[in-house]
Amino acid sequence: MSKPKFRSVGHNQRKLDGVALVTGKARYVDDIELRGMLYAKILRSPHAHARIVEIDVREARSLPGVCAVLTYQDVPRIQYTTAGQGPPEPSPKDTFVLDDKMRFVGDRVAAVAAKTPQIAEAALKMIKVEYEVLPAVLNMEHAMDPDAPKVHEIPSANGISIPERNIAAQVEVTDGDPGRGFAEADLVVENLYRVGYVHASHTEPHICITYLDETGRLVVRTSTQVPFHVRRIIAPLVGRPIGQIRVIKPRIGGAFGAKQEVLLEPLCALLTLKTGCPVRLQLTREEVFVSSRTRHPQVLRCKVGVNKDGIIAATQLDVLANTGAYGSHALTVQCNTGSKTLPLYRTLQYREGVNNVHFKATAVYTNLPVAGAIRGYGAPQGYFALDTTMDEIAHRLGMDPIEFRLKNLIREGDSPALLEQLGEGREGVKQVLKSCGLRECIRRGRAEIGWDEKRARRDQGPVKRGVGVAVLQQGSGIPGIDMGAVTIKLNEDGSFNLLAGATDLGTGSDTILAQIAAEVLGTDADKFSVLSSDTDLTPFDTGAYASSTTYITGMAAKKAAGKVRKMILDRAARMLSERGEDLVLEDGQVRGRKESVSLGEVCSDALYQHDQEQIMATASHISYDSPPPFSAHFADVTVDTETGRVKVLEYIVAVDCGTAINPQMAEGQTLGGIQMGLGYALSEEYIFDDRGRMLNPRFMDYKIFSAADMPRIKVILVDTFEPTGPFGAKSVSEIPTNGPAPAIANAIFHAVGVRLREVPFTPERVLAALKSRDT
């Protein structure tokens, strides 16, 4: 089938903000000057679990240059969730802006605003706090014990599942009769997997600047993924109506989910309201690690049963998750661990039409750092367990791991029953798969890495080589929840303004939206000035998360552009005295059969000459589909059996993201996601002392991959056409993160015959696994 040729979509358009980024002109949150701006700093708890008995801030307040000191006594006693989601929020409302109870090392005790950062720092040291230190829960596997300390008060905040047992959230769904499936299976493989704390590690630390504008409205300039949620969530916390708050997201230095959290904004705004001055609150790198948000640590029990022909009879995933001291995204991330993974494999072939799937997740509180949203959102954990289990089954059946997967993978037209039960924090929405390039991803990746030759290879010597595969999906937005809106207007020179609530995190979404609109309007993307993420100036958007912007807001851009196109053609028809259907809009011109008019002339006619009006339109989009992108990852690794060191030599990733609106950016998203996934697999982890303090909150000790550590990666974009997406597009940004841990674990098994069931695969863990194999 030949696809329509596009003029803008599918081209490597330079980023519209690119020149600003490479010349230092781009303006991030910190890059403004405000007269009289104060610097805020936060005093943090040295204890994992403690109650403030007494707090004395008199000396700090009297230090010259200190303008405000806030403790729990000075802020409204309102519980909220920092999760940055739409209402009704699925995360428990278990957090105060400041509280008298400390729930992890790094929890907020007090905040200071002063004329210089040095004075603020000095003031923190003058705050005298007497703590009653409480016993702490530092092991998630004991959090539900009857005698475990309770992280949250009882009676407790709304939305906590069972505070008496430290259960923040839980979910359980069953489809068909998994018990019977397992009983009848010829082979059942069941194992336990562990994943710990990791951080998004965006290069720009969390930062927020708040000030009052000339009418006294509160302006919040912040590094956020969700400006409209920030506005709504902080309104009651700062005691201002939504209409009196303006949230602006300028350029931001990466986010990856961690900036969906509404962490800094309420405190910063309260300091501005207290002092009347602009206030800047920026976290140190150590604070980012310790007090912002992390990926949920989990213990996963994965069980899969198959018949002797390699047909899956039943799958089961039981998850215990650690949400840390607060339940941000506790329910929804865990839902995703099941819903983004299990539906990839059909269980209905075994007994025609009946799925046998069971999924259960329990998220518990501990007195450790707080988990939240991060790229992949529960799926990287789930894939590590599920895909590794699939690989093990193939091996036990004596089948090629790819052949085994191919027998069981989802197909176009499938409608996984699990997704009807399991949405994000609530019931799901029926999904019918309309585009699936999975088999093509596998075919091309397999050829590229030379799978068949490499699987047959056997090495001599202490350094062994192996190849592994992982097969993945994700989603595109949250069905029935995510909404994006776009406004487009035409100017006299034929240029357009595009206003979108959507949040470009560096992902390039401003450019993607312009490419989509340009396609509809027969012009080039650089004819668009894009203004995004300003709650005063742009229409609403739920924000940049859940791989939603291209798919959801992109469709809003397409619709808005379609409305503007109609206005242009209607007017041009009058101007040219031709019939609308005879007109062609291309290259910034409306061409009739005899004459043409330029877009600029159409705009001038509209603004100044006949039946004056603004050529402008707004459109919104919501989708009940969340079409999964698909991907196959292939890792070629060496394992040094003497040192335990795993080295990735080559990494191939084939991804079906539907139409890649901008192939270069789709590759860029994929490469960055792999980098994050490689760290998850091989190097990144939080290390704690026995009192819950993180010991390695710095890049020297928390190892993210550098350029020198990265293998050469080959990205293959597999073209499919998703009928519900803009010009056939699906999402691309999260899925790559899911692959490296299972692909590398499977490659290690191929190399040395041991299964690594805990990330990261450090030399110590690899050596320990080799040792237990040999004894």
Place this chain on the structure above:
Amino acid sequence: MKIKLTINGVPRETEITPDEKLLGLLRREGYFGVKFGCGRGECGVCTVLLDGRAVNSCITFAAQAHNRSVTTVEGIGTPDNLHPIQEAILDHGAAQCGYCTPGIICLARDFLDENPDPTEEQVRDALKGNLCRCTGYQKYVEAILDAAGRMRKLSGDSG
């Protein structure tokens, strides 16, 4: 105390405190292309050139810049007159959030001055102190190799 220095070719005199870092001085003077990521010399987003050599401005004392010349990304090329490194980064779509980009451009400028015809491995090694979390570095590496070619061509043409 007062120091004299040249910033992007413009001579300056400015008042500093003894413990002030070069990062703070430059941002105070309005060079917002200099970014803060860790303040401990561990991420490289604050990289600038001091007498042509890449340094982490967050751990360089402002006083060390006395009587020396500092170049920030703003001094490497402008929107109307982009440096080949900047052009190549745009053409390869290397920058995503761009927060690491000014530091990487400064680093690459110093590196390519010393190694006009580097291998991919040398580029990767040179970049290892400049962390980026968005891109996996690959397009930056390709862009820097490409920029090296462009710069050789330019110097060949002019020489």
